[in-house]
Amino acid sequence: MAGTQCNFALSDEIELLRLVTVGSVDDGKSTLIGRLLVDTKGAFEDQLLAVTRKKGAASSAEIDLAMLTDGLSAEREQGITIDVAYRYFATPKRKFIMADCPGHEQYTRNMVTGASTANAAIILVDARNGVMPQTKRHTHILGLLNVQHVIVAVNKMDLVDFNQKKYDDIVSELRAFCSKQGVEDLICIPVSALAGDNVAQPSTNMPWYDGETLLVTLESLSALDDVNSKPFRFPVQLVNRPQTAALPDYRGFMGRIASGTVQVGDAITVLPSGKQSKVAAIVTFDGDLEQAFAPMSVTITLTDELDVSRGDMLVRSDQTAPQGEREVEVDLCWIGDEPLSVRNKYVVKHTATSAKAIVSEIVYATDIHTLEHVDADQLTMNDLGRVRLKLQRPMHYDSYRDNRATGSLILIDTFTNNTVGAGMVV
Amino acid sequence: MNQQKLTQLKMLESESIHIIREVVAEFRNPVMLYSIGKDSSVMLHLARKAFYPAPLPFSLLHVDTGYKFPEMYQFRDWFVKSVGAELIVRKNEDAIAKGMNPKAFGVARCCGALKTGGLLAALEEGNYDAAFGGARRDEERSRAKERVFSIRDEFGQWDPKNQRPELWDIYNGSIHDGESVRVFPLSNWTEMDIWLYLRQEEIPIVPLYYAKERLMIERGSMLIPFYEGMEDQLLPGEEPTMVMCRFRSLGCMPCSGAVRSNATTIDEVVIEAAAAKRSERETRIIDHGSNSMEDKKKEGYF
Numbered sequence: 001m002a003g004t005q006c007n008f009a010l011s012d013e014i015e016l017l018r019l020v021t022v023g024s025v026d027d028g029k030s031t032l033i034g035r036l037l038v039d040t041k042g043a044f045e046d047q048l049l050a051v052t053r054k055k056g057a058a059s060s061a062e063i064d065l066a067m068l069t070d071g072l073s074a075e076r077e078q079g080i081t082i083d084v085a086y087r088y089f090a091t092p093k094r095k096f097i098m099a100d101c102p103g104h105e106q107y108t109r110n111m112v113t114g115a116s117t118a119n120a121a122i123i124l125v126d127a128r129n130g131v132m133p134q135t136k137r138h139t140h141i142l143g144l145l146n147v148q149h150v151i152v153a154v155n156k157m158d159l160v161d162f163n164q165k166k167y168d169d170i171v172s173e174l175r176a177f178c179s180k181q182g183v184e185d186l187i188c189i190p191v192s193a194l195a196g197d198n199v200a201q202p203s204t205n206m207p208w209y210d211g212e213t214l215l216v217t218l219e220s221l222s223a224l225d226d227v228n229s230k231p232f233r234f235p236v237q238l239v240n241r242p243q244t245a246a247l248p249d250y251r252g253f254m255g256r257i258a259s260g261t262v263q264v265g266d267a268i269t270v271l272p273s274g275k276q277s278k279v280a281a282i283v284t285f286d287g288d289l290e291q292a293f294a295p296m297s298v299t300i301t302l303t304d305e306l307d308v309s310r311g312d313m314l315v316r317s318d319q320t321a322p323q324g325e326r327e328v329e330v331d332l333c334w335i336g337d338e339p340l341s342v343r344n345k346y347v348v349k350h351t352a353t354s355a356k357a358i359v360s361e362i363v364y365a366t367d368i369h370t371l372e373h374v375d376a377d378q379l380t381m382n383d384l385g386r387v388r389l390k391l392q393r394p395m396h397y398d399s400y401r402d403n404r405a406t407g408s409l410i411l412i413d414t415f416t417n418n419t420v421g422a423g424m425v426v
Numbered sequence: 427m428n429q430q431k432l433t434q435l436k437m438l439e440s441e442s443i444h445i446i447r448e449v450v451a452e453f454r455n456p457v458m459l460y461s462i463g464k465d466s467s468v469m470l471h472l473a474r475k476a477f478y479p480a481p482l483p484f485s486l487l488h489v490d491t492g493y494k495f496p497e498m499y500q501f502r503d504w505f506v507k508s509v510g511a512e513l514i515v516r517k518n519e520d521a522i523a524k525g526m527n528p529k530a531f532g533v534a535r536c537c538g539a540l541k542t543g544g545l546l547a548a549l550e551e552g553n554y555d556a557a558f559g560g561a562r563r564d565e566e567r568s569r570a571k572e573r574v575f576s577i578r579d580e581f582g583q584w585d586p587k588n589q590r591p592e593l594w595d596i597y598n599g600s601i602h603d604g605e606s607v608r609v610f611p612l613s614n615w616t617e618m619d620i621w622l623y624l625r626q627e628e629i630p631i632v633p634l635y636y637a638k639e640r641l642m643i644e645r646g647s648m649l650i651p652f653y654e655g656m657e658d659q660l661l662p663g664e665e666p667t668m669v670m671c672r673f674r675s676l677g678c679m680p681c682s683g684a685v686r687s688n689a690t691t692i693d694e695v696v697i698e699a700a701a702a703k704r705s706e707r708e709t710r711i712i713d714h715g716s717n718s719m720e721d722k723k724k725e726g727y728f
Contacts, residue, residue, distance in 0.1 A: 256440055
C-alpha cells in the first residue's frame with residue numbers, strides 16, 4: 001500500500017497510456033483493477049468504505065474489490081460486469097485510462113469498444129483453468145484492433161500454490177497462439193490480484209519469477225506510437241466563419257490532426273476535390289503555431305479561398321494520399337441485434353463524414369473457436385468476419401494497420417440509429 | 427518533430443475539443459449546461475478554445491435551484507460576461523413556489539424537483555437536441571459507465587443497460603425525433619486533471635474553492651456553511667463557528683459540505699487534492715445511499 005505519502009503525479013508533463021483489461025468470466029478483472037486503484041490510491045477511502053463487506057475492514061483482502069468497479073445495480077445483483085467501466089489512476093510517471101471489459105460472450109461488443117482506443121491490453125487468465133476459448137477470442141480481437149502491447153496476467157497464482165509449471169504451461173500455449181494473431185509484443189506476469197502479488201508490489205511467493213511487477217511494466221511500456229511519422233491527415237470537422245466585424249472574411253478549417261505533422265507553408269491537397277493550396281496559418285486559442293502534430297486540435301487557414309466542408313480531408317501534397325474508392329473491404333465485428341446480410345443497407349461513419357453503404361459480399365466469417373475462415377450468409381451479434389461494402393460516394397481511407405484514425409469506421413442502422421458494426425479497413 | 431508528444435493534459439484538451447466540435451457539427455440546437463463549478467469553468471474554457479476565433483456557437487444554461495451560494499451567483503454573472511457567452515437561467519418556479527427544500531422534503535425529492543425537474547423542463551422549453559455536461563467518469567461508479575454521447579429518450583431518461591458502443595473517437599450522433607443526447611466532454615478527466623488544468627490555464631473559479639475563515643455549522647463529520655437567514659436550519663444545540671475551510675465540490679448551500687483546509691492558492695489546492703484520501707463528492711449529500719446517483723441519472727439527472 002502506498003501509505004500516506006502522496007504518490008500522485010503533480011506534474012502536468014506526464015504521459016497518458018490507455019489500457020483495456022479483458023478475460024473470461026471470473027478471471028478476476030474487476031479485482032485486478034480494484035487492486036491497481038487501491039495500490040496507486042486511485043480509489044478513495046469513502047469509495048472503498050462503500051464496498052467494504054465488514055465495517056472497519058482494514059485490509060484490501062476484506063474489501064470486495066470488484067464492487068468498486070461494477071457500477072450498475074444490475075451488475076452488483078448478478079455479480080457480473082455488464083458494461084465497459086472506465087477507471088483512472090496515476091503514478092508519478094504516468095496517467096492511465098483503463099477500460100474494464102466484460103468477459104461474457106454476449107458482451108464481446110464491449111470489449112471491442114474498450115480495445116478500440118487502447119495502446120495496451122491486459123488479458124487475465126485464471127491459473128487454475130489455463131487458456132480458455134474466450135482467452136483466444138479476446139487475443140484474436142486485440143490483434144485485429146492492433147493493440148500495441150499485450151500483457152498476460154496469469155491470475156490467482158495463490159490458488160495453485162504459486163506453481164511455476166502451471167504458469168509456464170499457460171505462457172507457452174499463449175505465446176504459440178499469439179504469434180499467429182499478429183500480436184507481437186507479449187509480456188507475461190504471474191499475479192494474485194486479490195492478495196496483490198506482482199501487481200504493485202513484487203511477490204515474495206514466486207522467487208522463480210524475475211520479471212517486473214504489473215505496475216512497473218505499465219509504467220515502462222512505450223506510449224510512443226508512430227502516429228507522427230505517418231502521412232498528415234486532417235479530417236475537417238467544421239468550417240470556422242466568425243463573420244464578425246473584426247473577422248469578416250475569415251475561413252478556418254477545424255479538426256483534430258489524425259496523423260502526421262504540418263507546418264505553415266506546406267502544400268496541401270483537399271480531398272475529395274483534389275484542389276491545392278498552402279497552409280497560411282495554424283490557429284489556436286493560445287496563439288498561432290508554426291507547426292502542429294497529431295493528435296492536436298487546431299484550426300487551419302489556407303492561402304487560397306477553397307470550397308472545403310465537413311468531411312473533407314486535408315493532406316500534405318508531398319505525401320501519399322489516402323485511397324478514394326466506392327468499395328471498401330473491412331474486418332468487421334458485428335455488434336447489432338439484427339444480423340448483417342448481403343444487400344443490407346447501413347450508414348457508414350468514417351472520420352468526420354458519413355455515407356450510405358450496401359453490403360455487397362460477406363467474404364468470410366471467422367469461426368471463433370478454431371479462428372478459421374468459414375462461408376457465411378450473415379453475421380450475428382458478436383460475430384467477426386470480413387465484408388465488402390459498396391459506398392454511395394468515394395471515401396478516403398487508409399488501411400487500419402497503417403492508420404487507426406483513418407482506417408476505422410462504424411456502421412449505423414438506419415432504422416434504429418444504433419451503432420451495429422465496428423469496421424477496420426483491410 | 428516526429429518524436430513530439432502531447433502531455434496528458436494536452437491530450438485530454440484535444441480530445442474534449444474534438445468532442446465539442448462534433449456536437450456542433452451534428453446537432454441542430456446544442457446547449458452547454460453551466461453549473462458554476464470548477465468543472466464547468468474547464469468545460470467552458472475548452473469550448474472557447476474549440477471555436478476560437480469565433481464566439482461560442484451555443485448558449486450556456488444554468489438550472490438554478492435558488493439554493494446556490496451568493497459567491498456562486500456573483501462569479502457566474504462576472505465570468506460569463508467576461509468570456510462573452512450568452513447565459514440562460516431557468517428555475518423550477520412551481521416547486522420553488524411550493525417551498526421545496528431538502529429539510530422538509532428530503533434531499534432526493536428536492537434534487538428531483540429543483541435539479542432534474544428544472545433541467546428536463548428547461549431542455550424541453552429550449553428544444554435542445556444536445557446538452558453538454560461537465561460530469562466526469564471518475565466521480566462516481568455509475569458515471570464510470572457513461573458514454574461520451576449518452577442518449578436520452580423522450581422523457582429524458584437514461585437506460586444504462588442498453589448503451590451504444592462507442593468505438594475509437596467516432597461518435598454516433600443519430601437520434602430519433604424527441605430523443606436527445608447528453609454529451610460529456612470531460613469524461614476522461616479526473617479531479618486531479620481538472621486542478622492541474624485550472625492551474626496551467628489560469629482559469630478563474632469560484633473563491634469558495636479556496637480556504638478562508640468561514641461561518642460554519644459542524645454537524646457530525648460535515649461542515650455546513652451558515653449564512654444569514656439560515657437560523658431555521660439549525661438543529662438543537664448547534665452554533666455556527668468560524669472555521670478555516672474550503673469546498674472541494676460545490677452544489678446547493680444546504681447540501682454542500684466543506685473540508686478543513688489551509689489551501690489558499692491553486693498550488694496549495696493541487697497539493698491537497700493529490701494527497702486527498704476521500705473523494706470530492708463525499709461532501710455532497712445527494713450521493714449518499716446505495717444506488718442514489720444511478721437512480722437519479724436514470725430519471726434524467728446529470
